[in-house]
Amino acid sequence: MSTHTSTTHAHAQLDVQAIRQQFPILGEKVHDRPLVFLDSAASAQKPNAVIDSMASTMRHQYANIHRGLHWMSERTTEAYEGVRDLVADFLNAPSREEIVFTRNSTEAINLVAHSFGALLKPGQAVLISQMEHHANLVPWQMLRDRAGIDLRVAPITDDGDLDMDAYTALLADGKVALVSMTHMSNVLGTITPAKQIADIAHAAGALVLFDGSQSVVHHKTDVQELGADFYTFTGHKLYGPTGIGVLWARRDLLEQMPPFLGGGDMISTVTFERSTWANIPHKFEAGTPAIVETIGLGAAIDWVSKIGFDAIAAHEAELTAHALTRLATVPGLSIVGHPRVRGGVVSFTMADVHPHDIATLLDRNGIAIRAGHHCAEPLMRRLGLSATARASFGIYTQKEEIDVLADTLVRIRDFFV
Amino acid sequence: MSTHTSTTHAHAQLDVQAIRQQFPILGEKVHDRPLVFLDSAASAQKPNAVIDSMASTMRHQYANIHRGLHWMSERTTEAYEGVRDLVADFLNAPSREEIVFTRNSTEAINLVAHSFGALLKPGQAVLISQMEHHANLVPWQMLRDRAGIDLRVAPITDDGDLDMDAYTALLADGKVALVSMTHMSNVLGTITPAKQIADIAHAAGALVLFDGSQSVVHHKTDVQELGADFYTFTGHKLYGPTGIGVLWARRDLLEQMPPFLGGGDMISTVTFERSTWANIPHKFEAGTPAIVETIGLGAAIDWVSKIGFDAIAAHEAELTAHALTRLATVPGLSIVGHPRVRGGVVSFTMADVHPHDIATLLDRNGIAIRAGHHCAEPLMRRLGLSATARASFGIYTQKEEIDVLADTLVRIRDFFV
Amino acid sequence: MNTTAERDALYDRLIVERARAPLYAGRLSAPDVQGDGRNPLCGDKTHLDIVLNGHHIQDIRHNTRGCAICAAAADLMAEHVRGNTVAQALAVSDRFRAMLVGSPSLPVVEAQPVPLGALEVFAPLQSHKARIRCAELPWIALKEAFSHVDG
Amino acid sequence: MNTTAERDALYDRLIVERARAPLYAGRLSAPDVQGDGRNPLCGDKTHLDIVLNGHHIQDIRHNTRGCAICAAAADLMAEHVRGNTVAQALAVSDRFRAMLVGSPSLPVVEAQPVPLGALEVFAPLQSHKARIRCAELPWIALKEAFSHVDG
Numbered sequence A, B: 001m002s003t004h005t006s007t008t009h010a011h012a013q014l015d016v017q018a019i020r021q022q023f024p025i026l027g028e029k030v031h032d033r034p035l036v037f038l039d040s041a042a043s044a045q046k047p048n049a050v051i052d053s054m055a056s057t058m059r060h061q062y063a064n065i066h067r068g069l070h071w072m073s074e075r076t077t078e079a080y081e082g083v084r085d086l087v088a089d090f091l092n093a094p095s096r097e098e099i100v101f102t103r104n105s106t107e108a109i110n111l112v113a114h115s116f117g118a119l120l121k122p123g124q125a126v127l128i129s130q131m132e133h134h135a136n137l138v139p140w141q142m143l144r145d146r147a148g149i150d151l152r153v154a155p156i157t158d159d160g161d162l163d164m165d166a167y168t169a170l171l172a173d174g175k176v177a178l179v180s181m182t183h184m185s186n187v188l189g190t191i192t193p194a195k196q197i198a199d200i201a202h203a204a205g206a207l208v209l210f211d212g213s214q215s216v217v218h219h220k221t222d223v224q225e226l227g228a229d230f231y232t233f234t235g236h237k238l239y240g241p242t243g244i245g246v247l248w249a250r251r252d253l254l255e256q257m258p259p260f261l262g263g264g265d266m267i268s269t270v271t272f273e274r275s276t277w278a279n280i281p282h283k284f285e286a287g288t289p290a291i292v293e294t295i296g297l298g299a300a301i302d303w304v305s306k307i308g309f310d311a312i313a314a315h316e317a318e319l320t321a322h323a324l325t326r327l328a329t330v331p332g333l334s335i336v337g338h339p340r341v342r343g344g345v346v347s348f349t350m351a352d353v354h355p356h357d358i359a360t361l362l363d364r365n366g367i368a369i370r371a372g373h374h375c376a377e378p379l380m381r382r383l384g385l386s387a388t389a390r391a392s393f394g395i396y397t398q399k400e401e402i403d404v405l406a407d408t409l410v411r412i413r414d415f416f417v
Numbered sequence C, D: 001m002n003t004t005a006e007r008d009a010l011y012d013r014l015i016v017e018r019a020r021a022p023l024y025a026g027r028l029s030a031p032d033v034q035g036d037g038r039n040p041l042c043g044d045k046t047h048l049d050i051v052l053n054g055h056h057i058q059d060i061r062h063n064t065r066g067c068a069i070c071a072a073a074a075d076l077m078a079e080h081v082r083g084n085t086v087a088q089a090l091a092v093s094d095r096f097r098a099m100l101v102g103s104p105s106l107p108v109v110e111a112q113p114v115p116l117g118a119l120e121v122f123a124p125l126q127s128h129k130a131r132i133r134c135a136e137l138p139w140i141a142l143k144e145a146f147s148h149v150d151g
């Protein structure tokens, strides 16, 4: 198992102390202990840059957008639409009109299941993998039950990698219209070989959607280089606000797809008899959007970009390698998943201690991790587990925090055995 | 035309100056003039209480909710779920489980069109009015085209009231399953006789949804007293954050309705073959919600409740009466809509000056109003207009601002004639 | 593990011991009633076999797979309700739940106070709301078992 | 209305006058090409009738319903392009648009600078982006009219 990341400049160094200063919450205490926050994969903490940009928007320059002719509205529209440019740049999307704002990744995938799904015919198939988050499974089940399409599941290997032969075989009959797959597993840490997945899908006549909820946080994303047709991510894991996510899709696809939600801002003209739709991306953004949150997402992207993914990836690779080494020394602990390429997420179990007890006891010591099925029940079943404990790392995570985790796990284990 | 509101304690007095102090943006200048913000019906400005509650959540107590076992997650879950209680109380809903969080009113109505709509059969009908916002029209058109239901439109009188006889007649054949109607028009200011509308609907075997986007801001809302079956509103017009809205629906309806979006948090169990749904309201909240925005909505509701709707309604009734009087003195100006009961929204046109020119020229003087079709194109057509100018008032609006508006309109008119 | 143990009244020695070496685990060959509890969120599962003698719980065994809180709750519940009438057991169940949620609606003076005894080790769950369902699961199974029995 | 007028370079006297009393409003009886522009957002509408003489715009009239910006833009456009070749008119259109959006991609030194003359009264729209489409509408109609004509 390697802890490879796509970084090329391993010398790009993060000043973790300086970064931590920008996250007020990291100075909080929990049960009288300094907070050790190892749950960023569930949702990341927010830097001052994001908090301040949202507060300052509401203090100094806010109004509803698009339909207003007055100064506050025009300036707020510019700020909102400016984030579309930023996101397009962030993903290296060919054009800003291909960026649709949603509430989160979940809504982005539902939008595709609904609007792209409306173009599918019974007998066509959608292909996912065994390691999907419920967000990339349930919408397709609902589409299957609604539209009579087939839902196929590509297996993973025992190490937690996509089984590429089985994947290729599932595409062989040419019935798969869309491959919808995670770009990084939130349980196993697996970074999937997206480019290869896309090439194989395209060769079989299928389009491909990547759920980038976990992966955009850890390395530079280039939807053109990946050969993606759809890409989704969620703001709150990228050090940004809640309530804002992104769907990127190729222009021709967005243009063909019927709208998802109806209402203000997504129309061109409306009569009681019929309505016509606005151009993309507005066709997919009904009603007053999450204006302040979009602006906050822009601040998060600016902030992350300034730090740079070379430095971030190098830092997280180091943390992950350190975690794997240190956790290996905890008696009774097993790492869940040994993928070829991984991001800063490590799941584990401990003999004789249930993950929920681990999480609660760590919490009593100020350490926040996650335990449960991580919204990936079918993956748990594949692994023969009912739950795992999961530590996940972010820009602000320090090696010393991983040491505290490992030491506390040893004491928890002693307590139970 | 009366400017009646439901207030009973007309002596409840607002200290408008003290309130304005709590809105930093009201101290801004636009084109070197003090901002006169008369566009609250599009989106209200935010008091410090809301801004600070959001910033402080992100600074001191934030993590993803529901699935976490650690302190930050449990406290954030409590804060988030606490707002459900607050909203239930705000609407006098029978139970907290009947409160579903959405992005905005638009999504709330789409949710009903999708999930309640899935229970309708071809030949059944949905009945709206001529004065609906596109948010309460387009989703039903989309349902009509998808599900073969009938969409009926109740006419309004020339004064801008619902034509009650015509409304009753449209229900006569018993085919209407749902009446979906605004509780207050965002163009005419009309407050619709909701209780009467609901009684007539129920007598004809129809359920009733009220779009409360405009009305919850101006007076106390009691869904039980109104006899509503569904009720929606949007946070950003209630001095709350963007990205958060509310659907209230009767428990038995929510329980019958299939889910809307699929993903994490809305499931009970998931296998690749099938999934089962969580209890209400979670069944309708897929993925990571707008956590911080929900908490901010709670702060807004707290803040508004502390001021009290008696005082708010009295203040806004006074402003509206003053506006109608003052605007009547502007040469060439016509008020659009003379409803029996109205909230703090006044639309108007001016002979020889296009509403867009009015809006831009007011803006050059620091005055923000809205001009256009206000996302109500079919209503514009009914009125024989292509656009109106609209001034709208909020808690922080001062009589003097209305005077500035009227005086500037006189000068604009002179300029053009 | 001194510091962790000291800091953690929640994981009382009794809980850890009963989770590791339960006294009432197993099955009964001829149960009069049975009950099941399952929490899909974490995979906790418990099965109860109960032998009744009139209104009395003559014997009870549980078969539990889950976290320490759930396993110990099942074992301590079995110990506590053995010999109770069904009605008494259900009263304990209510009292136990009220303790966990820190219910303010709990009557301050009860006509017949229901003692919880060893079950009070679970009181610290009040501040770990997400874990309350772990301790409640066996009691949900108990209610299910009694759902067709008159108290 | 001194203060408002002074504050408002945007509503130049020329714009207000042409909106009120246009010089090129009306219809032509035998137009060679016609064009329409419509902005559903605000109801602005314009119709163009054009008579060509070879490549030259011999005559042009507009029929506009809309705001002052749109109405004046139509009238000043008609005045400006009358006598131009189609190619010249389209070049003015590009230059006009570049002025409105404040395009940084505008070549600093143009081989053949295209003078805008009176059309420059619309320059302040740069800071009122939402109104730019009002001034552009007649030009969109012009492009439509020429879409089947070789420059």
Ligand SMILES: Cc1ncc(COP(=O)(O)O)c(C=O)c1O
Binding pocket: A264, A287, A288, A289, B041, B042, B104, B105, B106, B107, B133, B135, B136, B182, B184, B185, B186, B211, B213, B214, B234, B236, B375
């Ligand atoms: C009457 C009415 N309904 C619905 C809406 C839609 O609200 P939102 O855009 O927040 O979904 C609005 C506001 O724009 C409104 O005024």
Ligand SMILES: Cc1ncc(COP(=O)(O)O)c(C=O)c1O
Binding pocket: A041, A042, A104, A105, A106, A107, A133, A135, A136, A182, A184, A185, A186, A211, A213, A214, A234, A236, A375, B264, B287, B288, B289
């Ligand atoms: C891989 C993956 N996909 C999708 C999601 C859903 O993200 P959200 O809840 O923000 O929609 C998550 C996070 O929970 C995730 O880890």
